[in-house]
Amino acid sequence: MQYFIVFVAAVVLVLLARGALGPAAARRAVPVLLLAFALRLVVHVLVIRSGALDYGGDNFEHESRAMEIVSLWEREGIRYVTSDDIKSLYSVTVPYHIFAAVIYLCGGPAPLACTAVVALLACALCVIVYRLARLIGADERAAFVLLVITAFMPAFLYHTSDMFKDGFNAFLVIACLGLGASNARRLDVRKLLLLVPLLWALWYVRSYMVFMCAAPLLLSVTRLKHALSMRSLVLIVALLLASPTLIMDSAPVRAMQEQLDYGQSANVVRSNAEGGSGVVFQDGGNPWAALGPKLGYTLLSPFPWADGSLAFQLGKIEVLVWYVILLCAVSGAARLWRTDRRLFWFLLLFIVPSTIAYATAVANIGLIFRQRIPITMVTSLLAALAWTRRPPEEHTPTAPARRPRAAQPALSGRVRRT
Incomplete structure (x- = not known):
């Protein structure tokens, strides 16, 4: 069988x-x-x-x-x-x-x-x-x-x-973001309905990833005439924080906060750091302290010069590829900024919060090596833009065609009002 x-x-x-x-x-x-x-x-x-x-x-x-x-x-x-x-x-x-x-x-x-x-x-x-x-x-x-x-x-x-479970997590995250990006281009109620079972399944794989997907998915269903500016993003965040009764006190958000507190707790961090690839930061027990080094380990470890087990050394093969993807992603992000700022913010609203959230609880290189798989995949989408030979404007099928303006008759004098 x-x-x-x-x-x-x-x-x-x-x-x-x-x-x-x-x-x-x-x-x-x-x-x-x-x-x-x-x-x-x-x-x-x-x-x-x-x-x-x-x-x-x-x-x-x-x-x-x-x-x-x-x-x-x-x-x-x-x-x-x-x-x-x-x-x-x-x-x-x-x-x-x-x-x-x-x-x-x-x-x-x-x-x-x-x-x-x-x-x-x-x-x-x-x-x-x-x-x-x-x-x-x-x-x-x-x-x-x-x-x-x-x-x-x-x-x-x-x-x-x-x-x-990492394959389930990555599949559900990317599937949700894929539907969200498609909705950002053209809103479709059927895709919104398909998001419901996917988000439900994701909740019962890694529930905090639902919140990592929430901001870009919310952006994908808003119908704004112009690309979001930084001022608009700050305003959205301020409105969310100003509504604790409706949002911050809801049961899902409380569950997410409990998971975040658990992942950042001293006992869990200490337990994770006891592994063979554990790492300890001088943060005084504050998960938000020493954020720079934590982000470095979250994104760039295992470092090429670090010692470790055979599995640790084999992980460096992926890291070298990941470094190339990161460099290409910067160029790809610049191209996407010029062509579609809505999708630019859509991707960054997942990459940046997810990276920061993982950085606040990082204590083991082997663990973060697994956890950042969805971040790696979403970032690599930007790298694919850098690998594109033709400018996106020339081949993007969703770019609206400009209609030529009708010829205007020349006026040789003032129009007399009657």
């Missing part, structure tokens, strides 16, 4: 790519995506499950929680299980239930089949990244290069080669 699920996932991937990319782009993308899909299964068998690489993770914990759900289903019937039923579930229930469904179908532990589902999500994400790059103005060649880079980036590859 496991091999049948792997086969079905591969077929779904091919159909998805052909339907979403079109015939010409799919001819190039499908072989790449199938290779990325197969490589994840190989890494799962030969690296992760064989113990060849000493790298910790929560994949085995997720498998254990899924098995608990299956046991409950066998006793009480199939239903959605919450932390009220199994205390250890916490809030990460969507991946647990998907893994549990696969295990239930296979009649027992099925790590390979579960990995196939995660690999399918990872490759589907590459398709979304391609379409999103094209949407913001990248040409077909640059979007394809981005698809290839995304598919084989080491951190994303490794953390979608087993029962990790």
Whole structure:
């Protein structure tokens, strides 16, 4: 049964790519995506499950929680299980239930089949990244290069080669932002309705990421005649902060604040720093202090000169690629500023707050290496603009065409009023 699920996932991937990319782009993308899909299964068998690489993770914990759900289903019937039923579930229930469904179908532990589902999500994400790059103005060649880079980036590859939740998180975040960017170009009620289940699922994967997506999604549905200025952004933030009764005291915001307080707490930071790649900052216990060095570690670690384990050293391969992407993203951001400031602010409203939020709780390079995967992907969209050969104005299909002005008759004197 496991091999049948792997086969079905591969077929779904091919159909998805052909339907979403079109015939010409799919001819190039499908072989790449199938290779990325197969490589994840190989890494799962030969690296992760064989113990060849000493790298910790929560994949085995997720498998254990899924098995608990299956046991409950066998006793009480199939239903959605919450932390009220199994205390250890916490809030990460969507991946647990998907893994549990696969295990239930296979009649027992099925790590390979579960990995196939995660690999399918990872490759589907590459398709979304391609379409999103094209949407913001990248040409077909640059979007394809981005698809290839995304598919084989080491951190994303490794953390979608087993029962990790990082693939679910990245897929849902980029899917939500993709719909938001499309709505920023042309508002569509159907896309707004599709956002509802995606945001619900994201809430039960990493709930704080819903708030990281909230600002750009809010921008995408506002219909402003002119691009947002810095004054407009400051005014929006001020209005939000001036409405504590309606916004800051709401249950979702309180839940987000509790998660932020938990992630920034001294006990959690100290526990994370005790790992092999832990790092401690001289901030006096204030999560907002020493923000400069924390941002440096959040964005740029592991540094090329740092010592560490084999996994730590392998992570430097991605970092070198990430440095190039960052440099190209600056150029791409400048191009997007000139062509579409609405989408410029849309992307920055995700990149900047997410980076700052993670920086306030950074204490382990290995952990932040995983957490910044969505930030890396969104930033790489700007890099794709820098790789575009033709100016975005020449090939962006959504750019409105200017209508020529009608010829005006020459007037040789004053118009006499009657």
